[in-house]
Amino acid sequence: MIDLKLLRENPAHFKEGARLKGVAVxxxxxxxxxxxxxxxxxxxxxxxxxxxxxxxxxxxxxxxxxxxxxxxxxxxxxxxxxxxxxxxxxxxxxxxxxxxxxxxxxxxxxxxxxxxxxxVPQPPDADVPRGEGPSDNIEAKRWAPAGWDWGKSFSENKGFPAQNHIDLCARLGLADFPRGVKMSGTRSYVLAGDGMLLHQAILRYALDFMVHRNGFKPMSVPVLVREECMVGTGFFPAGREQAYQIEESKRGGGSGSTGGSGHDLFLTGTGEVGLMGLHEGEILDESVLPLKYVTVSTCFRREAGAAGKDTAGLYRVHVFDKVEQVIIARADEAESRVWHREMIGYVEALLQSLGLPYRLLQCCTADLGVKNADMIDIECWMPGRGEFGETHSASRLYDYQCRRLNMRYRPGGEGGKGPTAICHSLNNTVAASPRLMIPILEMYQQADGTVKVPEVLRAYMGGKVQIG
RNA sequence: GGAGAGGUGGCAGAGCGGUUGAAUGCGUCAGACUUGAAAUCUGAUUAGGGUUUCGGCCCUACGGGAGUUCGAAUCUCCCCCUCUCCGCCA
Known part of the structure; x- marks a missing residue:
C-alpha cells in the first residue's frame, strides 16, 4: 500500500507509476x-x-x-x-x-x-528500465561454469544432444506424471526414488546455504493463512484468483473454542507470506533489524490464466516446495538497495556452487507487479527448452508491504523516542524445486543417459554420485 | 467432540456505568547522587488520525463488530482468539 499522504502531495508521481506498470487505477x-x-x-x-x-x-x-x-x-x-x-x-x-x-x-x-x-501500485524506481512487457526486460549479467560456451549449442558444448527433463525423468524413473494427474489433475506429479531424493537434497542444501553461510534464521511458518495475511503481504486483491481458497466459512459448526472457524483460509503461493506475516502489527526494536529469515515451504498456485502454457513436466505445477529468503530492514533506500544486491549475490553463489549457467534479468516497469519498486529475475539455462527459464525473483518493495502489514519500528534505537517508521522489506527465492531440478537434470545429463549428481548435493543424497 | 475460564499500555496486572488513555509493579528513557557502576530518589514513557498562525488544539482506540445508556474498558448480543479439564489423534 502506498502512503496516502505522499499521494496527496504528489499525485503525478503515482499516476505516472501506474501508467508505467500498465495498471489502470x-x-x-x-x-x-x-x-x-x-x-x-x-x-x-x-x-x-x-x-x-x-x-x-x-x-x-x-x-x-x-x-x-x-x-x-x-x-x-x-x-x-x-x-x-x-x-x-x-x-x-x-x-x-x-x-x-x-x-x-x-x-x-x-x-x-x-x-x-x-x-494503487508502488511506482517503479527511476532507474528501472521502461517497457511494455517481458520482452523489454534487460539482461544484466550472464554466468556459466568453465567449459560452457554460450556461443555454442548444448550438443556442441557437450558432444551429444540434450534430452529434456521429462524424458530424463521417465527414463530414470524420477517422476511419474500420469499417476500425479490421476490423483490431482493437470499440473500434478509424483517424484519417485532418486527424483524425490534430489528434490529434497536441493531444498536442504539451499536451506543450509542460507542458514550456515549467510546467517539467515530458519523458520517454519504457516502455509494456510487468513485473508488478512494475503492482503497484508500484497498478494490480494490483485492475485486473488491465483490462490487456493479453503471455504471454512461455509462449513458452519464450531461453537466456542475448538469449533470450526468462520473464516476462509488460503493456501500460500510462497513462503514470503508466512515470513512477512510473522511481525504483522508489531513495533519492532530497531536493534533487531535487519531481520533475515529463510523458510522452506510448500507453495500452492492455481496458475489461473496459464492454461495451455508449460503443461508438461515439472516447470509449471500447482504444488512445489521453495526455500525463500526475506529481509525486513530499516526504512532507508540505500540500505534496501544494498540488501537487494546481497540477496541476489547469495543466489548467484548458490547457483555457481551448483554449476548452473544463469543470467540476471532486470525487469522493466511493466513486469514488476504491483508491489515492487524494482525486481531482478534470475533465469537458469534449460537445455531441454532451449531457453532460459525463470527460477528466482528478487523483489525490492520499500515500505509498500510493511505498510499494509502495519509493521513498524522506532528509529533512534535505545528504547526510542519519536514517531515510528514503517519497515522496508525484500524477498528473493533461494531455490524452488522441482523447477530447479530441470536445469540440474538437463545440464548434468551424460551421453549414456545417466545424470551426474552435482558435487555439493552428494552429501544430501547419501553420497550418491550418479543417477541411473 | 463435551465442559469451563479469559482477552486491558513494551510486559505483568487493577479497574466492572461517569472526573480512567486507564491504578500499581516491572521494563525503558532523562535527570539527581556516584570517580564510574550498582542501589536509591525525581520526572517522563500507547498508537493512529484530523486540524494548525507549527505554540498547540481536537478526535478515535481497553480482541473485532453491533446494541443498551445522557454517558461503556465496565451491561447485552454476535464473531475472532487464547487457556484449563475430559475425549479423540499424527
Whole structure:
C-alpha cells in the first residue's frame, strides 16, 4: 500500500507509476474520496468535541436532578424537574444525531477508498528500465561454469544432444506424471526414488546455504493463512484468483473454542507470506533489524490464466516446495538497495556452487507487479527448452508491504523516542524445486543417459554420485 | 467432540456505568547522587488520525463488530482468539 499522504502531495508521481506498470487505477477519484472523507472527519470531530463537553456538564446535572426527583413530594415540583431533565437530555442527543449522520457518510466512503488505495501500485524506481512487457526486460549479467560456451549449442558444448527433463525423468524413473494427474489433475506429479531424493537434497542444501553461510534464521511458518495475511503481504486483491481458497466459512459448526472457524483460509503461493506475516502489527526494536529469515515451504498456485502454457513436466505445477529468503530492514533506500544486491549475490553463489549457467534479468516497469519498486529475475539455462527459464525473483518493495502489514519500528534505537517508521522489506527465492531440478537434470545429463549428481548435493543424497 | 475460564499500555496486572488513555509493579528513557557502576530518589514513557498562525488544539482506540445508556474498558448480543479439564489423534 502506498502512503496516502505522499499521494496527496504528489499525485503525478503515482499516476505516472501506474501508467508505467500498465495498471489502470483512478487516482483522481481516490483523491476526491480522500478529500471528502477528511472534510467529513473535520466537521464530525468538531461536533464530537462539542458533544463531549456538553455531556460532561449535563451528566452530573442529570444525576443531581434525578436525585431531587426521587425526593420531590408534590406533583408540581415533580413535573418541573422532569421537564428540566428532558431538556437537558435533548441537548447532547441532538449533537449525537448529527455526529452519527456524519459517521455514516464517512463509513459509506471507507470501503471504496480502501479498496482503491490497495490497488494503487508502488511506482517503479527511476532507474528501472521502461517497457511494455517481458520482452523489454534487460539482461544484466550472464554466468556459466568453465567449459560452457554460450556461443555454442548444448550438443556442441557437450558432444551429444540434450534430452529434456521429462524424458530424463521417465527414463530414470524420477517422476511419474500420469499417476500425479490421476490423483490431482493437470499440473500434478509424483517424484519417485532418486527424483524425490534430489528434490529434497536441493531444498536442504539451499536451506543450509542460507542458514550456515549467510546467517539467515530458519523458520517454519504457516502455509494456510487468513485473508488478512494475503492482503497484508500484497498478494490480494490483485492475485486473488491465483490462490487456493479453503471455504471454512461455509462449513458452519464450531461453537466456542475448538469449533470450526468462520473464516476462509488460503493456501500460500510462497513462503514470503508466512515470513512477512510473522511481525504483522508489531513495533519492532530497531536493534533487531535487519531481520533475515529463510523458510522452506510448500507453495500452492492455481496458475489461473496459464492454461495451455508449460503443461508438461515439472516447470509449471500447482504444488512445489521453495526455500525463500526475506529481509525486513530499516526504512532507508540505500540500505534496501544494498540488501537487494546481497540477496541476489547469495543466489548467484548458490547457483555457481551448483554449476548452473544463469543470467540476471532486470525487469522493466511493466513486469514488476504491483508491489515492487524494482525486481531482478534470475533465469537458469534449460537445455531441454532451449531457453532460459525463470527460477528466482528478487523483489525490492520499500515500505509498500510493511505498510499494509502495519509493521513498524522506532528509529533512534535505545528504547526510542519519536514517531515510528514503517519497515522496508525484500524477498528473493533461494531455490524452488522441482523447477530447479530441470536445469540440474538437463545440464548434468551424460551421453549414456545417466545424470551426474552435482558435487555439493552428494552429501544430501547419501553420497550418491550418479543417477541411473 | 463435551465442559469451563479469559482477552486491558513494551510486559505483568487493577479497574466492572461517569472526573480512567486507564491504578500499581516491572521494563525503558532523562535527570539527581556516584570517580564510574550498582542501589536509591525525581520526572517522563500507547498508537493512529484530523486540524494548525507549527505554540498547540481536537478526535478515535481497553480482541473485532453491533446494541443498551445522557454517558461503556465496565451491561447485552454476535464473531475472532487464547487457556484449563475430559475425549479423540499424527
Amino acid at each position: 483512478d487516482i483522481e477519484h481516490l483523491l476526491a474520496l480522500d478529500a471528502r472523507r477528511r472534510a467529513l472527519q473535520t466537521s464530525r470531530q468538531a461536533l464530537a468535541a462539542e458533544q463531549g463537553q456538553l455531556e460532561k456538564v449535563v451528566g452530573p446535572q442529570l444525576g443531581k436532578l434525578s436525585g431531587e426527583l426521587k425526593k420531590a413530594a408534590d406533583e408540581g415540583a415533580r413535573r418541573e424537574i422532569e421537564g428540566q431533565i428532558a431538556s437537558l437530555r435533548g441537548q447532547p442527543a441532538a449533537l449525537k444525531a448529527q455526529v452519527q449522520a456524519l459517521d455514516e457518510q464517512e463509513r459509506a466512503i471507507e470501503p471504496e477508498l480502501t479498496a482503491l488505495l490497495l490497488t
